[in-house]
Amino acid sequence: MNLRTALLTACLALAAWPAVAAQLMSAPVAVATPQESAGLVARLTALDARQGLTNDYSFRISSQHPGVTGQKITRAQHTYKGLRVLGSESVVVTNAAGDIVSVSVADRRPGLTPQASTPGGAPPAPPLPTGADLTPTIGTDEAIRIAVQAIAPGGTHRWPPTAELLIYPVMKTVRTAAAGDKPEEQLNALDLQEVVDRYQLSYLVQLRMAQDSKLIYYDVVVSARDGAIIAQWPALQTVVGSGNSQYNGVVPISTSATASGFQMLDSARGSGGKFGGMAITNADHSSPNNPDPGAIYTNSSNTWGDGQQYNGGSTTNANGQTAAVNALWGLMNTYDTNRNVLGWQSLDGNNTATYIAAHVGTSYDNAFYDDSCRCMYIGDGNSFTSLGAIDVIGHEMSHGVTAATADLIYSGESGGLNESNSDIGGEMVEAYARNGGTGSVVPAAGNDWMMGKEISRSGEPLRWMYKPHKDGSSPDAWSTSLKNLDVHYSSGPNNRMFYFLSQGSKADPASDYYSAYLTRTPAAMTGIGNDKAYRIWFKALTTKFTSATNYADARNKVLLAAQELYGATSKEAIAVQRAYAAINVGADIDEEGGGGGDGEAVERVTNGGFETGVTGWSGATGVIGAHSGQSAYEGTRFAWLGGNGRRSTEMLTQQVQIPATASSAQLSFALHIDSAETTRSTAYDTLVVALRSASGTAIATLATYSNLAPAAGYQTRSFDLLPYKGQTVTLSFAMREDRSRQTSFVLDKVSLLTR
Template identity: 35%
Template sequence: MQHHKLLVSLGLALSLLAVNNGAQAAPDLNAAPVKRALALIAAQPKRINGSGADTYAARDWIVDRSGAEHVRFDRRYRGLPVLGGDFVVHQDASGRLASVSQTLTRPLNVDLKAAFTEADAIRVAEAAFTGTREGRAIVSKLIDARSTPAVLAYDVRLAGVTEDGTPTRRHWLVNAGTLALIDGWDEVQTAAATATGNSLLSGVIALTTDSQSSGGYVLRDPSRGGQATVDLRNTRLAVLAKAYTDSDNVWGDFTNSDRATVGVDAAYGAALTWDYFLAQFGRRGIADDGVGATSRVHYGRNYVNAFWDNGCFCMTYGDGDGGSYLPLVAVDIAGHEMTHGVTSRTANLTYSGESGGLNEAMSDIFGTLVEYAANNSISTPNYLIGERIYTANNGSPTPTQALRYMFKPSLDNKSPDCYVGNIGNLDVHYSSGVANHFFYLLTQGAVSPPGFTLAPSALVCNGNTAIRPISRDQAAQILYRALTVYMTSSTGYAGARSTTLQAAADLYGTQSAAYTAVAAAWAAVGVN
């Protein structure tokens, strides 16, 4: 793995999640919003491109202050999961069907007779797998409805470790009729008592820890769902993780010589992310169930990466290479990784093609928003991603090295500034640049950031340098609503434009400055 591909991992499980995004901690299939939505589906199946062989399961729902209800469903066809078949039913306050968000364009009619066997599909997936395999392949069937016509496919899951030590649980989709390799992505996502933390990257910070009845403290936050920070002791084995404990509740010494120092940074980033999503959107933790995630630090040796893993509901951080890269516990990286968890429990954007780029961009965007909410004077917020992990940037108020540049994505020499038709063929960390660019223009306009001297015309793709930006808080509300209410697993850039415009209309009206800015910012990056 190359250094410019840091934060590479994000896992999108194909399993149908049952996570409620409403007021309750777990989905109640008999809840009134679900019952009303199911009744609307039964009465108007054409609105969801339903077939007689479809069944539907509610995954989450949101009830607006106006009383409008938004219920997200997963679809099965003759008992098989349908990738790209999920949809959101929008009901107005009077219970009428207002609209449906979906990517499926016609009712399914798929031949379920496979021309090839599971063993054939495994051989195709194994030929594509790189790294060290662990365990046996797991295979199931599904319907891939992201393109027309929909096809029967094998979902082959292979676990192991990549060349740089990142754990991998890779999905390979293999056409059951032709053995063509359709797609692939990873499940592993590559971001009480008042204590004092002496961090590596953010100075002296306040933490909340858990006091023990036997005396001393543990680096666990009971006020934020019990989210804990543990030391993997430079292994990759979860069973060897060690809880951080301390007698005086002062953690770290600002350097790597104290193993608790980067634990402080990780705990700080997790607390900031929890607080941001709660304050801005009323979201209680990643899954909106009040349960905190675990942060794992000191993963492996000379590991220059970080990742979110839905399987363990945890963030994991490497220590860097001891030279060019510091431990990857910067605030925006923590926010990035935890946002992957939020995305997986809402729109569940599939981690490939354009939807994968949008998935990465959502993490970059909300990681940046967490950094701005923190407003740490030592780790100054900006529109660079991961800049604080570069040793060369240490102590600089205007760093210029970064993993990604939201205002000019092409500065990484990999990401396009503007939308192109084949953008879905790029690595998702590069195809994300267009959405990152959109967000920068939406909140800053065509203005060069500190430390850079870029002409306004170099910051847009259509010559329009007169974009009137809106506040970050307004932009955050629009993007969060689009993600949690309107986007589905297969949403691409055209869908991102339409869903963010719809969200802006819902929140501020079609004649608002916010709606106009959203349209102008998308146009300025070539999404029309």
């Protein structure tokens, strides 16, 4: 055993996520003190310093919310020379002691190159901005004026406009080396990667305006050098378009007593906020271009509404109350779904109360979530009926959850994922509510997988989650043009992914539930149900997604969430891979048991967790043990390759057999990389994962990892080895370090499951 170089991470508790699917989110977390925030920034900066980054690079804490019990999630924006780099951030999970458990990163900082896991990788990073590049020539007022002139010159400000000076990474899409010659129509989402083309000093101008009975909410990126508009995207998150509820019959609603009767204030759900609890207010036809939420609904008795569509008369009589009943029942069930199933309290996880204002405008065909007030507004409809249906409420309130967590940029693929998260939330709330609104799981059925069907006068929903293209505009699968669509349409493929993940697919090409991208066995993938699908998705959203997450990144992070909850080779993790493959994001794989229970999984790796020492392994077996300075992914032992800080090579191997009759063969392992190297461009230290023949001849290189991809915690990796069925192969993990500055490749939980 070589003496390891002292590491900063030796004092960090880089614990693995326990594979327990029923974990609940913590109770609301206290906002960090300035000292606590500074301490976390210092630790993140120290990790950067190990990679040779100067004090030009730092972090800015942007939000905090609960993680699973005993953990906190902090979002840290990346800064360069004191300026935020838009879309570049770290999602940091810490335990009760403040130790870093895991970090999910989207790194777009100047001078840093995206790291590919295989040769051929990303192109060089653009040059660092100079001092002149970071000196604005226009001020904030001028930037706001330019943005207003471009978006709504005749509009009025509903909320004061803001302009933040920052560094805007102008992105471009490049092909991976393996996809260089692929025809455009054959490209998969994982064949492309987004890299920084150039940096521009810019203002992010946020306009929250109104004009001609319309709310005009836009984020506009204005060059701070010449005033040119670089990018813009809408920021208003809409659906587009015992009480007697309109859609659900007689439903129980939670109200509060007053001196003269009752009010629609639910003090049992949420605290603080504008009204001190969850509330429904009467906007009483307040103009949609500057709606006033009005006062909380009151009534002399505790029986509300007549269950009928609003007829245009009084907003306070029984008919006018029905829209408020719809809203309160929807708000209660949205709160209860996330609280009882996930432990997540209200929109922000910290139990801050929200409210919904009913009767906005006159015959207003919209409902929207406004993050400026963290509230929702509902119109009475014209082409639609009242927009307070259960899935619409769940959809809009889920925008609030997104705003409090990943804050997905409302444009391109990230905007589509933002909308998709709300559609997913709407459907899960509908399933929960339709089955009585109680219990700790999302019921397996009850939702219709059609967004807004109840509010449609024609019976046609806004969106079909299982077959998005039925609306004529939403694609069923990812393509290179997806990022150019309106976010309500670019949400389509991910909606379909979630449907397949929950409900499975069909093998009949004529079916709406069929995907031609599912080419492995069985042709009809098996779903894992609403409850597990929602837990996986919510974990990825809250602990891994960043504001710039696209479809390829989402697939990898949803898969990681499934592996952490249920295991690296679990049926749930396989279902995630198949569901994303069904929308052309990643490759399809064979299902465990062929989908029909006709075979048991067999573990082909001996002692893959290293808990029985060197059993089964050959080569530099001295790297196996319970060494101080690193921690195991599971159990107490692991294999620590590297970490020597001098020229060295270490290899671990194990011979395995893949039966000729195998229908699936999945290799997986957990890998943690940390490094003292200071470069961000040269791979000095590497770990090559390969297959070799019995004689030692290389058959295939599965991946190459290096000092360029350190991470604060284990990452799980998986590979399809079915092409090698009928062969006896040797798994090889070969580490090489150069003459100085250590890189550690810590390996655990190696598994090869065949069926």
